[in-house]
Amino acid sequence: MKNYILKLADDSLIMGQRLAEWCGKGPYLEEDIAVINIALDQLGQANNFYNLAANLFNDSRTADDFAMLRVEKEYLNAQLLELPNGDYANTIMKAYFFAVYQKLLYENLSNSADEELRAIAQKSLKEVKYHYTHTETWMRIFAQGTEESQKRIEAALENLWEYTGGLFDEVVEEENLVVLNLIPASKQLYEEWKAKIAEDFAKFGLEVPTSEFMQKGSRKGIHTEYFGYILCELQYMQRTYPNCVW
Numbered sequence: 001m002k003n004y005i006l007k008l009a010d011d012s013l014i015m016g017q018r019l020a021e022w023c024g025k026g027p028y029l030e031e032d033i034a035v036i037n038i039a040l041d042q043l044g045q046a047n048n049f050y051n052l053a054a055n056l057f058n059d060s061r062t063a064d065d066f067a068m069l070r071v072e073k074e075y076l077n078a079q080l081l082e083l084p085n086g087d088y089a090n091t092i093m094k095a096y097f098f099a100v101y102q103k104l105l106y107e108n109l110s111n112s113a114d115e116e117l118r119a120i121a122q123k124s125l126k127e128v129k130y131h132y133t134h135t136e137t138w139m140r141i142f143a144q145g146t147e148e149s150q151k152r153i154e155a156a157l158e159n160l161w162e163y164t165g166g167l168f169d170e171v172v173e174e175e176n177l178v179v180l181n182l183i184p185a186s187k188q189l190y191e192e193w194k195a196k197i198a199e200d201f202a203k204f205g206l207e208v209p210t211s212e213f214m215q216k217g218s219r220k221g222i223h224t225e226y227f228g229y230i231l232c233e234l235q236y237m238q239r240t241y242p243n244c245v246w
Contacts (some may be wrong), residue, residue: 166218
């Protein structure tokens, strides 16, 4: 259960960190605020999961320790989330893929046999439904807009698709947790995700890639070349001024 909780926490932390890079740089003010609100939601979810992890590990580490003071190979996030933002079409597509994943995940975890996990999922689901609505709207705008916007969303799809399978890679104990009705099976979740993507893409006028090749390493502490730079920014204050508080 511990690694599974860290997997969820790390996903939200890294996604929140990436989206926060748009602060003050959004395409216009209202959208700038919207994407930063999504980033804040992700960081809040990460905090809830890290607090749960701290209780499970029970080794004096706090949520901040898990978020800020681990080394690169100890993070279990999907590689998709650590990729650079790129242009806004690329950011929206990544956020859309992740929103579909989290919406399905939290719908399933809302029925978990674990009370604490169930409560976090139910609270987070309310936020993620908005994330999905927002990104789905932007996906439609890009796909059905100008020739330029269509080129950009298609380029984003080509860039990101091979990393999407990593969202559903498993940590070591997942099969046992499924049997205990604590979490959904990742393979089943993946099929639900692909079905939803296909349904939405038909509405957008986009074609689902046929390639089955997916990048390996997610959930195993194997990261892209970009991850170290994220940690440098994320951990700077805690590393430079240990135990600092606001």
